[in-house]
Amino acid sequence: MGRLMSWTRISKRADTVDTPNPVSARAKALELLARREHSRLELRQKLIQRGFPSDHIEPVLDQLMEERLLDEARFAEIYACSRADKGYGPLRIGRELRERGVAQALVDTVLADLGSDWLPKLQALHRKRFKALLPTNAMERMQQTRVLRQHGFSLDQIKQFFDRDAE
Numbered sequence: 001m002g003r004l005m006s007w008t009r010i011s012k013r014a015d016t017v018d019t020p021n022p023v024s025a026r027a028k029a030l031e032l033l034a035r036r037e038h039s040r041l042e043l044r045q046k047l048i049q050r051g052f053p054s055d056h057i058e059p060v061l062d063q064l065m066e067e068r069l070l071d072e073a074r075f076a077e078i079y080a081c082s083r084a085d086k087g088y089g090p091l092r093i094g095r096e097l098r099e100r101g102v103a104q105a106l107v108d109t110v111l112a113d114l115g116s117d118w119l120p121k122l123q124a125l126h127r128k129r130f131k132a133l134l135p136t137n138a139m140e141r142m143q144q145t146r147v148l149r150q151h152g153f154s155l156d157q158i159k160q161f162f163d164r165d166a167e
Contacts, residue, residue, distance in 0.1 A: 039097075
């Protein structure tokens with residue numbers, strides 16, 4: 001009755017490899033890229049998690065980039081558009097791209113390409129979160145500003161939005 005059972009995991013993950021080699025590393029990388037675009041850093045991390053050594057991973061990533069099967073610019077553009085469509089602003093998207101290993105110059109380029117879309121995205125987010133009700137006092141304005149800032153919009157963009165809609 002007072003006996004405790006001890007559970008240990010004896011099976012390993014299905015996606016880990018017994019004998020890692022460059023061919024199996026490439027196959028796993030292609031399998032991951034078939035599901036969605038990845039940055040080089042994301043793909044490297046996923047391959048390391050699956051038991052591939054770094055000396056097998058780097059040549060595979062280099063080859064995939066040469067073949068344009070792994071493309072940081074394509075990843076950044078798709079990622080930024082997807083996040084913007086979900087109501088996130090340029091500050092948050094830029095931070096998330098940098099966390100995924102995308103170079104600052106590429107982040108700047110991608111965000112500049114989306115430059116004219118931010119105000120409509122901000123309006124859509126405001127409509128969704130606040131039923132298009134503009135703040136009537138300072139407390140409501142601060143609360144709405146905080147929510148919009150958490151989604152990655154700058155204070156200038158938010159001010160422009162409130163000033164334009166107040167007219």
